[in-house]
Amino acid sequence: xxxxxxxxxxxxxxxxxxxxxxxxxxxxxxxxxxxxxxxxxxxxxxxxxxxxxxxxxxxxxxxxxxxxxxxxxxxxxxxxxxxxxxxxxxxxxxxxxxxxxxxxxxxxxxxxxxxxxxxxxxxxxxxxxxxxxxxx
Amino acid sequence: xxxxxxxxxxxxxxxxxxxxxxxxxxxxxxxxxxxxxxxxxxxxxxxxxxxxxxxxxxxxxxxxxxxxxxxxxxxxxxxxxxxxxxxxxxxxxxxxxxxxxxxxxxxxxxxxxxxxxxxxxxxxxxxxxxxxxxxxxxxxxxxxxx
Numbered sequence: 695x696x697x698x699x700x701x702x703x704x705x706x707x708x709x710x711x712x713x714x715x716x717x718x719x720x721x722x723x724x725x726x727x728x729x730x731x732x733x734x735x736x737x738x739x740x741x742x743x744x745x746x747x748x749x750x751x752x753x754x755x756x757x758x759x760x761x762x763x764x765x766x767x768x769x770x771x772x773x774x775x776x777x778x779x780x781x782x783x784x785x786x787x788x789x790x791x792x793x794x795x796x797x798x799x800x801x802x803x804x805x806x807x808x809x810x811x812x813x814x815x816x817x818x819x820x821x822x823x824x825x826x827x828x829x830x
Numbered sequence: 831x832x833x834x835x836x837x838x839x840x841x842x843x844x845x846x847x848x849x850x851x852x853x854x855x856x857x858x859x860x861x862x863x864x865x866x867x868x869x870x871x872x873x874x875x876x877x878x879x880x881x882x883x884x885x886x887x888x889x890x891x892x893x894x895x896x897x898x899x900x901x902x903x904x905x906x907x908x909x910x911x912x913x914x915x916x917x918x919x920x921x922x923x924x925x926x927x928x929x930x931x932x933x934x935x936x937x938x939x940x941x942x943x944x945x946x947x948x949x950x951x952x953x954x955x956x957x958x959x960x961x962x963x964x965x966x967x968x969x970x971x972x973x974x975x976x
Contacts, residue, residue, distance in 0.1 A: 710888075710889070712887055712888065714887065715887075723888060723893070725895070787886075787889060788888065788889035789889070790884075790888070790889035790890055791835075792833045792835065792884045792889055792890060792891055793884065793889045795833060796831050796833065796884065820838070821837060821838035821839070822835075822836070822837055822838070822894070823835075823836050824833050824834065824835050824836070824891075825833065825834040825835075825836070825879075826831070826833050826834075827832075827834075829831060830831070830832040
């Protein structure tokens with residue numbers, strides 16, 4: 695089994711707010727991230743797939759295809775967007791890095807043909823990242 | 831849905847690697863320059879990984895403020911800008927990054943109740959990193975990254 699990781703970057707804005715909470719609870723729980731005008735990050739996405747090396751091609755996966763899927767399913771939808779307002783998953787869920795990692799997994803997993811998705815890692819900043827390994 | 835969250839912190843400290851169980855010659859042979867009696871320092875990077883179900887009402891594994899406050903209070907304020915050899919936990923134990931990693935894991939396991947502690951990873955320099963996941967015989971897994 696060989697693991698292959700492809701990296702990509704995107705920039706987006708978001709804010710944290712739960713309509714079930716009072717304004718005071720939202721402010722206490724989410725702090726500055728509760729500002730409804732949003733704030734942004736340069737996210738780094740790492741997608742790791744795993745598989746046996748194809749003896750004919752020497753590849754675990756065709757990197758070009760992986761890159762295309764990542765661009766089409768994730769970057770085109772999220773890069774330079776306001777996540778709460780423009781990405782459907784976040785009309786109802788809070789766009790934390792945890793939920794973002796889950797959403798990216800759910801977008802990529804059905805589209806990957808020959809590779810098995812192992813991990814989605816998203817860096818919100820260089821000192822904070824989330825890993826998602828699929829539903830547990 | 832279970833997710834893993836990792837937060838990275840920086841601190842600086844000095845240490846000297848010297849074992850009371852070894853002769854001066856053995857210490858020098860084992861630890862080399864790190865045996866210098868005056869000590870030396872590092873900028874350590876500490877990565878703390880916690881895991882848990884993502885709370886649907888907050889979208890979080892745990893509140894980052896709680897994690898930062900615990901690590902600040904229990905780890906950074908204890909070790910940053912200190913000489914590790916002067917601390918009680920390293921009175922009998924050599925303050926290698928292996929042992930520091932184990933110590934920090936055990937501190938956080940006692941003091942951070944809001945999510946499951948998965949792993950403590952430390953970089954002593956850009957070339958060396960160490961990971962401890964608990965549950966073993968207290969021996970850190972040393973991984974030389976270059």
